[in-house]
Amino acid sequence: MNQRMPAIQRRDSILKVALALFAEKGYHGVSIDEIARQVDVSPAILYRHFDSKQQLYDTVLQAMSGQRESYVETVVNSSTSFEDVLIGMTQVYIKSVTDNPDMLRIELQSLLEGSAATNDFFKNRWKSFTDYIEFGLNERMSHEIPNREITIMAAGLMFQGMVREALIQKYLQPHDRLEDLSMDELSQELVALFLRAVGIHKSHLSRRGVISN
């Protein structure tokens, strides 16, 4: 019965299984044999769709990067204030991980596996945030602040750390404290805290009534 599956469907099925396995065990922890077994085909058939395990892995990553269009929507639809765009981007990013937490697992696996190409892939995704933050802070931070450059770099790091940590705790750790908090609420709080930390005034009260000054 499997032999009759159309090629596109077979390919999608392989990608789906590969994503789950790479997320669970990392690139080096998974063999083509194992993926083939779970898709219920012979390795030979799998190799008809993908030249190598590396190529399969790269395709899985590429398939994951479909969120970029949504940053465009955020910029087009929201005001162009730094705060609004940052919150919009954060929510888009969080949603993409919410829809597919295996993306986060693959990212963490790759960090430990140390593959330069893969790490560049994920670094590039964060670069959208760090570039944007750097850009926004450069415009707003007083030039008299000592160590201005380091502060801006640290701000980008802090942002990435807090968002990634929130995602890790929300999706990868069972019985998490954040169970009752929606990611939307959490992301708004985090961005509001971040803005206060870098000295940017948020023009309205946050929903919890914490006054920003």
Added chain:
Amino acid sequence: MSAFDAELDATGLNCPLPILRAKKAIAGLNGGQTLKIIATDPGSVKDFEAFCKQTGNELLSSGEESGKFVFMIKKAA
């Protein structure tokens, strides 16, 4: 042909910065005028297609020039 009324250098910037800056630059143009954008982010090709589709501005051309991406966008009238 390749005439334009304003130019935006977005080299080295990742999404969404090229789009954001384009949005602001276009706001400063009159209807019918053209903005030339130079970018290095490979994602910008798809981004500018989406941007034009969503804003109703016309993507006159999208290509490569000396290893960079070059876009011509005409502001809707």
